[in-house]
Amino acid sequence: MKKAKITAYVDAALFDEIDALAARRRVPKTQIIEAALASFLSPDAAEKSEAAIVRRLDRLTRSLERLERDQEITTEALALFVRFWLTTTPPLPDETYSAAKAKGKERYGGFVQALARKLGKNRTLAKELVEIVNVGSKP
Template sequence: MAKPRINVHITREVWKQLDEMTKRPGVSKAAIVDAALASFLSPEADDRRDAAIIKRLDRIDRRIDRVERDMTVTAETLALYIRYYLTVTPPLPEQDQRAAQALGRERFEYFIEQLAKRLASGKSLTAEVLDDVGPEQDHFASATDFATISK
């Protein structure tokens, strides 16, 4: 029984790769295309594709978990700061409130400007703080330290 025949168009790059593969003895273009289509259409290809998707989804899930944890820490930090600030800050007398509100607006505008600059620069204050307080190279053990210990 004769095999069915199809005509397809492929890119020049794929054609060159196919042509190179057929220079090997006993390998034909038809055999390569047949094997490639069989692999693509097999249920195992779906399983491999599903496994790759599941792996990516797991990675995304872990990242979302980290973001959620970071947001929780940030929200708790802000809430504790606000509670502390409201607890230790005495109320202002009536005559000082207008001046305090004007100063507050001025400080808030400055805060917004600084926030906009930081966001535009892409720098994270958290990352800067961690860099500042992080361990330096001389805080780590060297190879000679391990050699001394093992003797």
């Protein structure tokens, strides 16, 4: 095949990369430049790039859907707890208020410690609920 000569100026760093790649692969720099130009000018190069972007967007979409599901579970669990607590907890008499406040502070500290342990083990409520639902739905 007949070859035509091209003279082009490239950035020195790019030239060094081409030179290093040619040395590693033990091929002439011309062969590397021809392959790069062929790839750039290939009509399906844009399609490959688009397909890669679509795959990445699909992964991001699935990840966002999982986050949304987990957020919904969290919101519903909190709402159910608050509704239950508000409907079943009687108001405190004034004389027991300070003792109840101290006990609440102690319990809250225990809650925060338990939460830290649970998150440290990577065993979240959302994961447990998904496992429970999956086990319950199998025949």
